[in-house]
Amino acid sequence: MNNLPEPTGAAIDEPISGRIQPGRYYGRSIPYLPINGYPGKLIAVEGTDSVGRTTQIQLLREWLEVKGYGVVETGWTRSPLMQPTIELAKSSNTLNKLTFVLLYATDFADRLEKEIIPALKAGFVVLTDRYIFTALARAGVRGVDRAWLRNLYGFAIAPHLVFYLKVDVDTLIGRVLLSRGMDFWESGMDLKHGDDIYDSFRAYQQRLLREYASMADEFNFNVLDARRSINKIQDELRRKVQAFLEPSQ
Amino acid sequence: MTFSLLHATDFADRLLYNIIPPLKAGMIVLADRYAYTAFARDATRGVDRQWVRELYSFAVRPDLALYFRVPIDVSLDRLMARRVKLKFYEAGMDLGWSANPIESFRLFQGKVLDEYDRLVDEYGLSVISAVGSITEQQRLVRDLVAKHVETTHVIRSAEVLDEQPA
Numbered sequence: 048m049n050n051l052p053e054p055t056g057a058a059i060d061e062p063i064s065g066r067i068q069p070g071r072y073y074g075r076s077i078p079y080l081p082i083n084g085y086p087g088k089l090i091a092v093e094g095t096d097s098v099g100r101t102t103q104i105q106l107l108r109e110w111l112e113v114k115g116y117g118v119v120e121t122g123w124t125r126s127p128l129m130q131p132t133i134e135l136a137k138s139s140n141t142l143n144k145l146t147f148v149l150l151y152a153t154d155f156a157d158r159l160e161k162e163i164i165p166a167l168k169a170g171f172v173v174l175t176d177r178y179i180f181t182a183l184a185r186a187g188v189r190g191v192d193r194a195w196l197r198n199l200y201g202f203a204i205a206p207h208l209v210f211y212l213k214v215d216v217d218t219l220i221g222r223v224l225l226s227r228g229m230d231f232w233e234s235g236m237d238l239k240h241g242d243d244i245y246d247s248f249r250a251y252q253q254r255l256l257r258e259y260a261s262m263a264d265e266f267n268f269n270v271l272d273a274r275r276s277i278n279k280i281q282d283e284l285r286r287k288v289q290a291f292l293e294p295s296q
Numbered sequence: 297m298t299f300s301l302l303h304a305t306d307f308a309d310r311l312l313y314n315i316i317p318p319l320k321a322g323m324i325v326l327a328d329r330y331a332y333t334a335f336a337r338d339a340t341r342g343v344d345r346q347w348v349r350e351l352y353s354f355a356v357r358p359d360l361a362l363y364f365r366v367p368i369d370v371s372l373d374r375l376m377a378r379r380v381k382l383k384f385y386e387a388g389m390d391l392g393w394s395a396n397p398i399e400s401f402r403l404f405q406g407k408v409l410d411e412y413d414r415l416v417d418e419y420g421l422s423v424i425s426a427v428g429s430i431t432e433q434q435r436l437v438r439d440l441v442a443k444h445v446e447t448t449h450v451i452r453s454a455e456v457l458d459e460q461p462a
Binding site for chain 1: 297298301302304305308309312341342343344346347350351353354
């Protein structure tokens with residue numbers, strides 16, 4: 048049983064890094080959607096669960112709108128096309144690591160074509176709550192081939208800014224327990240490292256954090272210490288966003 | 297892109313549940329359409345050719361891939377003889393090339409056939425003319441398949457018997 052391609056033509060796994068141009072496709076583009084010269088800006092806020100991404104985006108959005116920017120928000124698995132399917136698939140036990148990855152990629156493609164690209168074309172600031180790095184981290188932990196993943200997400204647009212809200216696993220555990228508690232997928236229970244949800248959560252999130260850390264250089268993350276207060280983090284975000292959007296001031 | 301990715305998801309699911317297990321058990325798996333369908337159809341819809349090929353690199357390469365080639369007019373006649381309406385996506389209506397389903401089908405499937413022709417060399421598909429009678433085609437199919445299956449199956453059954461506990 049050989050795997051399928053080694054097709055004719057171009058080299059297969061060109062690494063994404065080293066030639067990232069913000070606002071352009073990472074890899075092989077969507078040929079029918081040229082995006083060169085679109086005036087909008089894409090800002091991604093990444094991080095594991097309970098690091099305060101949503102809160103920070105909400106505050107950033109208000110601030111940007113007061114300053115007169117048009118803002119569009121998008122978030123992981125929020126596409127109208129795929130959200131019901133993903134919820135259904137997660138509730139059954141039939142997902143494997145490949146279909147898991149591909150369902151997320153479909154959701155992302157839908158939001159990219161229907162929300163992100165039109166907004167960039169119209170000059171909006173697009174704030175995205177999680178981006179492809181979430182998918183790369185989760186799939187990486189599950190042992191999906193890295194070169195394949197990077198080709199898969201080659202149709203993603205490189206954000207102008209990527210903020211990574213970083214915490215340590217102990218802080219993360221405290222926050223999750225104080226809010227919703229640990230759920231099946233966030234604990235990586237599908238990886239079957241044991242029956243104990245606490246141990247599984249800790250091990251899984253630790254591996255996720257390592258995956259994110261390994262992408263920080265590759266994808267030019269702006270790393271923010273997410274253990275600080277909401278306001279401190281927001282101040283730093285605003286400073287950096289302002290420096291990017293209004294470099295002269 | 298979503299059309300392409302949804303089909304890839306479906307394919308991955310079938311590959312892991314319906315194709316790989318019987319292959320491991322030494323069975324013959326007959327697949328009605330395979331990744332090549334996606335290569336041809338997605339490229340026609342404007343998705344990057346290389347990207348789709350790499351997307352499907354998790355697929356098992358078939359021992360034998362048969363491509364039934366048919367001119368547009370023949371396939372259109374056959375479809376119209378059976379049902380009045382062409383399916384929306386089958387006719388490529390999503391691309392907006394023509395408001396007339398038959399005209400759209402001609403344009404879309406014409407390009408799909410061009411893409412298949414590329415695949416014949418690239419992946420070594422065995423071409424069977426689907427214009428001839430069913431009997432003729434089936435004879436060709438059986439000849440091709442026979443070359444692949446006649447070598448191993450007798451020996452395998454003996455091995456299984458030996459492994460049974462006393």
